[in-house]
Amino acid sequence: TTKQPVALKHGAHRVGKRTDADMAKWRSYGLGQFIHWGLYSILEGKYNGKYYNGAAEWIRSWKEVPHAEYDSLYKQFNPENFNPTQWAKMAKQMGVKYVTFTTKHHDGFCLWPSQYTQYTVANSPYKKDIVKQVVDAYTKEGIDVYLYFSVMDWSHPDWRTDLKTKEDSVAFDRFKLFTKNQLTELLKMYPQTKGLWFDGTWDTSWKKSGAFSDSLEQHLKSLIPGLIIGSRLRADEFGNRHNDANGVLMGDYEQGWERKIPKTYADVHGNDWDCVMTIPENGWGYAEKWLGHWKTSYECIEMTTQCVSLGGNFVLNFGPKADGTFRPEEITVAKEMGDWMKVNNAAIYDCEYANCEKQDWGYFTKKQNDDKIYMVVFNVPINGSLKVKLPKNTSIGKASLLQAPSTVLSTEQLDYNASYIQLPKGMKPTSPFVIVIDTKQQS
Ligand code: JFZ
Known part of the structure; x- marks a missing residue:
């Protein structure tokens, strides 16, 4: 007896890879850049002289850090040396074809002037729209821009991890509208956006909202034709993430390869995929100290090759300092990868398994x-x-x-x-x- 597929309203709406030109372009990238930048960059992975053991962008969740104090960091956000043209030129020299930029991480601070919250760069001493400058500078260099967006938002009073009471559901309904408004705003303000990279979608509250995330995805795709959204946004009506109850991928590519690379082609189940990687062992935002091993350009080149050889893209993360500059270790890796890519990119771009x-x-x-x-x-x-x-x-x-x-x-x-x-x-x-x-x- 063969297993009958489960009838799903909010499961995958397509079996197999997308076949359109936008997705073909995504498939040809080979190498990408990730950037994590936000208020956590100010703390640099430490508080009160003590070093945080977790990923620097998670420091607000450390018991040592008073929330009120973290949430006031925006009053200090003033990246005087931020030079988006320099960022984009560095990425261009490195040979990346796309960038994913944190518009809002888990702390909720928005790097664009969102009209749906006060907690944005507009109310920092810096004032200017960071997302716009990144989108414009990278687009000018011919690098496609993808926006990272954390659904989970620690700054929002209506965020819930679960929906246990009527009150939770009422609050979370407001939160869902807020989320939809912010995403709509982003795509309207930055119409060059090629895709969205979702995160913070693992909580029960969101897993119970499969009908909403399904309609949200369709709405966002109606705003920008060809928009690319990975498998980290939706859940089906049973709360399955990435793959629906029938084991079919929900999203345009598999977003589960985080800091790990498939070993064999069979591991990718015929899906498009990319691997996002940190240079240190873990940690995406800027940390003063990188504990443990840091990857060399050689290792990153090998990982890029390994990903492309298994039909995926490799995306390397950078965590700029609060002042807007990159740490020397990252500048070196980018430079050395770029020097290698210059000679050898024929084996990386437009390549597949x-x-x-x-x-x-x-x-x-x-x-x-x-x-x-x-x-x-x-x-x-x-x-x-x-x-x-x-x-x-x-x-x-x-x-x-x-x-x-x-x-x-x-x-x-x-x-x-x-x-x-x-x-x-x-x-x-x-x-x-x-x-x-x-x-x-x-x-
Ligand atoms: C998430 C974030 O919490 C983290 O700060 C960073 O932004 C990263 C890119 O994404 O971290 C995750 C998310 C998912 C997994 C692991 C870490 N996962 O699926 O294994």
Whole structure:
């Protein structure tokens, strides 16, 4: 007996990937930037000389921090060195194709002058609209803009984590209207927006509001045709998130790959997806001290490649300081990634899963709508001879170095789907490099 699908009013409205041009563009990005900036940036992950162990943008939830004091931080928000053009140019040099920017995080402070609350940048000493400046500067550099929005809002008296009483439901109805108003306002004020990145949607109150989030999603999509919304907004009528009761993704791409990367293509269940990643182990907002390991540009390049090789995008987070500047560690990672992308981006942009997974030497990517495949090599054997298992029904026509296209590499075919590729004698790579393969298809 096969399991009958559950009839759902508020489950997925589409099975499989979107097929339109906006989503095709999203799929081609490869690399993105995330930015977490807000009042938490002022505290820098510490309070009263003590360091907070959690993610810096969560510091308001630490017992050491009096809420009244945190909620007054907006009176100090004055990023004198904020230079949106510089931000966008840094992102451009890094090679990112899209940015996701925190318009409002869990604390509720709005970086745009929302007319639905007083708790906005307009009432800070800085006064000016931050979101507009980010949207304009990045758009000018040709980088697509996505707006991060936390539904959960610690500043709003009507926010509830659960709906246990009649009073809760009445309050939460007001909150839902507030949320819809703010989102409508954002899309009307910043019509260049390509998509929304939702967060703070895990509480029972929101999971019980599946009918509302369904209508909200449709409303937002009616405001900007082609708008992209991931799987972190809605719940179905049974409170299932990401995937509905039938296991079908609700949203345009899987938003669950947070600080983790799928191991195999089977793990992504045929969905579009992106992975959002922090440079330190955890923590998205600025913290004075990064405890534990920080990722190097090398690790971030490998993660970018790994994501693209499994059909996803890699999105690296930055947490600017309260004054509007980036910490040197982030500037270095961005610069080094950009230098690498400049040479090797052919293997990242417009690329997809090549029907072959990680091998000893590194990762395959494949140009979309093209048979060209790329080997992004991270590990070179001592004898310079890479054993390559090729995608199904594929053998090597020609193998060459992306950096030196006239260098044709000698190959030895082992069987139809496997070959040795010999690197030029004396080639001692100091960074990951790309081999381009023109394929021969089995007829
Ligand atoms: C959320 C936020 O709480 C956090 O501050 C940051 O903005 C991040 C991008 O998103 O954190 C989450 C959300 C979901 C998961 C983990 C952390 N999750 O699904 O595993």
